[in-house]
Amino acid sequence: MPEIEMTVNGKPMSGTVEGRTLLSDFLRDMLGLTGTHIGCDTAQCGACTVHLDGRQVKSCNVFAMDAAGAEVTTIEGMANADGSLGAIQAAFQTHHGLQCGFCTPGMVMAAAGLLKENPAPTEAEIRAHLEGNICRCTGYHNIVKAIQAAAAELGAKPIAAE
Amino acid sequence: MPKDSGIGASSKRREDVRFLTGKGRYTADINLRGQVYVAFARSTVAHGRINSIDTSAAAEMPGVLAVFTGEDFVEMGSNPAGWYITSRNGETMKEPKRPVLAHGKVRHVGDAYAAVVAETVAQAKDAVEAIEADIEELDAVLDMASAVADNSNRVHDEIDDNICFDWGWIEDNRAAVDAAFESAPHVTTLELINNRLSPNPMEPRASLADYNTGTEDYTLYTTSQNPHLHRLLISAFVMGIPEHKLTVIAPDVGGGFGSKIYHYGEEAVVLAAARKLGRPVKWVCDRSEAFVSDAHGRDHVTKIELATDKEGNFLAMRTETLANLGAYLSNFSTATPTFLHGTLMAGPYKTPLVYVNVKGVFTNTVPVDAYRGAGRPEATYQIERVIDKCARELGIDQIEIRRKNFISPDAFPYTTPVGLVYDTGNYGATLDKMIELGDTAGFESRRAESSAKGKLRGIGYSTWIEACGIAPSHLVGQLGARVGLYDAATVRVNATGNISVLTGAHSHGQGHETVFAQVVSDMLGIPEASIEIVHGDTSKIPFGMGSYGSRSLAVCGTAIVKATDKIIAKCKKIAAHQMEASESDIVFENGNFTVAGTDKSKSFGDIALSAYVPHNYPLDELEPGLEESAFYDPANFTYPAGAYACEVEVDPGTGKVDVVAFTAADDFGNVINPMIVEGQVHGGVVQGIGQALFEVVVHNDEGQNLTGSYMDYAMPRSNDVPLLVVDHSCQTPCTHNPLGVKGCGEAGAIGTPPAVVNAVIDALQAGGYDIAHIDMPLTPSKVWAAMAGAQQAAE
Ligand code: FES
Ligand code: FES
Numbered sequence: 001m002p003e004i005e006m007t008v009n010g011k012p013m014s015g016t017v018e019g020r021t022l023l024s025d026f027l028r029d030m031l032g033l034t035g036t037h038i039g040c041d042t043a044q045c046g047a048c049t050v051h052l053d054g055r056q057v058k059s060c061n062v063f064a065m066d067a068a069g070a071e072v073t074t075i076e077g078m079a080n081a082d083g084s085l086g087a088i089q090a091a092f093q094t095h096h097g098l099q100c101g102f103c104t105p106g107m108v109m110a111a112a113g114l115l116k117e118n119p120a121p122t123e124a125e126i127r128a129h130l131e132g133n134i135c136r137c138t139g140y141h142n143i144v145k146a147i148q149a150a151a152a153e154l155g156a157k158p159i160a161a162e
Numbered sequence: 163m164p165k166d167s168g169i170g171a172s173s174k175r176r177e178d179v180r181f182l183t184g185k186g187r188y189t190a191d192i193n194l195r196g197q198v199y200v201a202f203a204r205s206t207v208a209h210g211r212i213n214s215i216d217t218s219a220a221a222e223m224p225g226v227l228a229v230f231t232g233e234d235f236v237e238m239g240s241n242p243a244g245w246y247i248t249s250r251n252g253e254t255m256k257e258p259k260r261p262v263l264a265h266g267k268v269r270h271v272g273d274a275y276a277a278v279v280a281e282t283v284a285q286a287k288d289a290v291e292a293i294e295a296d297i298e299e300l301d302a303v304l305d306m307a308s309a310v311a312d313n314s315n316r317v318h319d320e321i322d323d324n325i326c327f328d329w330g331w332i333e334d335n336r337a338a339v340d341a342a343f344e345s346a347p348h349v350t351t352l353e354l355i356n357n358r359l360s361p362n363p364m365e366p367r368a369s370l371a372d373y374n375t376g377t378e379d380y381t382l383y384t385t386s387q388n389p390h391l392h393r394l395l396i397s398a399f400v401m402g403i404p405e406h407k408l409t410v411i412a413p414d415v416g417g418g419f420g421s422k423i424y425h426y427g428e429e430a431v432v433l434a435a436a437r438k439l440g441r442p443v444k445w446v447c448d449r450s451e452a453f454v455s456d457a458h459g460r461d462h463v464t465k466i467e468l469a470t471d472k473e474g475n476f477l478a479m480r481t482e483t484l485a486n487l488g489a490y491l492s493n494f495s496t497a498t499p500t501f502l503h504g505t506l507m508a509g510p511y512k513t514p515l516v517y518v519n520v521k522g523v524f525t526n527t528v529p530v531d532a533y534r535g536a537g538r539p540e541a542t543y544q545i546e547r548v549i550d551k552c553a554r555e556l557g558i559d560q561i562e563i564r565r566k567n568f569i570s571p572d573a574f575p576y577t578t579p580v581g582l583v584y585d586t587g588n589y590g591a592t593l594d595k596m597i598e599l600g601d602t603a604g605f606e607s608r609r610a611e612s613s614a615k616g617k618l619r620g621i622g623y624s625t626w627i628e629a630c631g632i633a634p635s636h637l638v639g640q641l642g643a644r645v646g647l648y649d650a651a652t653v654r655v656n657a658t659g660n661i662s663v664l665t666g667a668h669s670h671g672q673g674h675e676t677v678f679a680q681v682v683s684d685m686l687g688i689p690e691a692s693i694e695i696v697h698g699d700t701s702k703i704p705f706g707m708g709s710y711g712s713r714s715l716a717v718c719g720t721a722i723v724k725a726t727d728k729i730i731a732k733c734k735k736i737a738a739h740q741m742e743a744s745e746s747d748i749v750f751e752n753g754n755f756t757v758a759g760t761d762k763s764k765s766f767g768d769i770a771l772s773a774y775v776p777h778n779y780p781l782d783e784l785e786p787g788l789e790e791s792a793f794y795d796p797a798n799f800t801y802p803a804g805a806y807a808c809e810v811e812v813d814p815g816t817g818k819v820d821v822v823a824f825t826a827a828d829d830f831g832n833v834i835n836p837m838i839v840e841g842q843v844h845g846g847v848v849q850g851i852g853q854a855l856f857e858v859v860v861h862n863d864e865g866q867n868l869t870g871s872y873m874d875y876a877m878p879r880s881n882d883v884p885l886l887v888v889d890h891s892c893q894t895p896c897t898h899n900p901l902g903v904k905g906c907g908e909a910g911a912i913g914t915p916p917a918v919v920n921a922v923i924d925a926l927q928a929g930g931y932d933i934a935h936i937d938m939p940l941t942p943s944k945v946w947a948a949m950a951g952a953q954q955a956a957e
Contacts, residue, residue: 034191037183039364040449044872075184089182096841098669101181102364102416130880139848140880
């Protein structure tokens, strides 16, 4: 079985994988980064969302071997250097954008992906971007609010509420 | 000024930090040294006779450690239904055995009949493929009406038909109700389906069992809403493991919505395999497995009739319902369509005569059980839909017909004709709030704007009530419950004055760790941060029945209040001793014990410390230490209620429905954390929109589930719903719990579906389509077909 290396949250990591090992399983089982969640088996729910070379991907839909040599960011890499919550994470807490927390890592990674491309999204743009992330708890209301607040906090022009 | 901590404050949730940094600890995240994995062989047919299962090839596969079939569990007990239902003829319900693994017959697609344990998940799954099962396919029992009419093909051969019970509520009222219909000036009739749903918490079920061969202790980590209930079911009913030798831990749980109340066979298999192999055994459900093994919800077919006078005053209501129970009785499955549904059929209205008939029907489908709201959404949907239709028939305004039939605010306590006593309420107040926040006065101009865009706009209402805070044991005992539904708490004050609260509630998204700390903080006058809420572990928590039926705060929270009261009472005794005063002169305020009328005072921390360092302590009358427990059994249910308004736009070209505005005005009694309450309503409303517009489990004629993944089962997504207007400022506090709280977890899922459907019917009728009803979910194809049908009929 091949050994692969990649940079995860800024640290070099390696492990042995099968050809069929998914990136999500590699992160969870080999590296112990269990913040990346598995909510489905058809690449529909987005709970497994990570960034791969700066691009937002569903890690259940990427073979670990195909991520060899890549830079991967997971939810565990989203806090500030001092360990405090990053702007998006903090906005999710302030605006109650999570309940059970299961979809949350994927939501935060998707929000980060959106704000990178579009620092001042409208409500409609936020909703469109989250289409691949299912949340069963929040009704999305407070997730939208949290992402609007994070966008404002991150220095983009503030978005009118409601 | 909003408070910034304690009761009434929108305290930020402490649990969020771990969830937002990837440090949550869900069952699938837990790994034990030496663990192995189980995978299940599941039936691919809805109904079949198991002629033989050959596991020899599977046993030889790489990494395989053990293979189990139903044969291995025949000695075990049956996973029981928690409520006995008595039929109209006085017979008790039929309760066929529910085995750990299917034995003799498979009874639904997904019914597990064998399990393989192997060193890796992949090896276990590969070996499942090598099991040779000779299963002779039988005709599937699917359609409920045929299942009732024809008992030649039966889900369970050992009982003589497919009817579990035929329940009348209240049977003694039946003749009077029928007589009222005979003489009624107007009768509105509606036949409707409450669509079968899959609960779909985002975390799939998972279990990890550990067995210590030296001590014979078992530990089960599992996705449970109620670890003590799991322990009870596994110990007392299914496996016979002594309760004190089994620890059930439900760590972080990613949503439940009912589906994680129940004990499932997979949990028994991991425990049995761990004992046999002496190694930890883990199972994590795939989503596609979840669709065919998690209990489904709803699935009622109902005929409802409403008798009124010409002015729309309700005279009587009667219903006939077929409730799908699926292939086996799940733990709450017999209570959901009966006592959680029939007792709610008065709604917030003063209808004097109500009669409900429900037949519980076995079919070759996944077991059906309580899903968010459980019985109360089914009741509310019927009532609010038939009222909507009645108002249209009589030409009465939708708001006025509801208002004129409301139980008036001075009529409480109010005894309904279906066996409940509502303690408080003010249904007109929430209705007025809805009218104000939803700007119903401006609706016609919004309709004109939509129409200018080529869209049909409609508005629909729902004024609903529910019974929460499950449940008063003396009541549910009379109704057939096999358990008590009280709850328990321990408040442990540590020597240094900080506090551990052990609660029988389980949080799987509700934020108990934050909310319960707010309550105790207020009572003891100490910071929330000094209070830890411990839940989800039977080895730590004395007892508890868990979280469902919006009971956590009303029942478990009250147990915490009672235990905290005992702490305060004990502290007062200690303070009186130390300050040489009479106990009755000690006043406790803002965290200080003061001798009334003096400046003598001791802080809570001082008293706590002296309980553990009892140098100046009334040892002759008090034990040292500061820890108190309380069990609390509620005197009554709680009765949250609300008024919802939904506005939709229908695209006449495609039939697509968009919810464009939604207003929820709720009365939850007192509110501890407004932010969390609003979040609960948001989530419930969107699940309700999901039921109304998108979600349904579909079976084909062979009983195959055609909606077995997120490609086919339409979950509401972010761009399917609007921002929501929610309000909880109308508050009639519950009269029989000390916090005055009613519960908010299920409201949205209960009140929403009829509001959405009523809005669509309104849009279609205003658009000139003579359509009285469309069954949920109102998908574009169904709405389009109804419009085409109506158009054709008109031509
Ligand atoms: S687990 Fe990757 S999309 Fe669901
Ligand atoms: S917070 Fe539970 S699924 Fe989103």
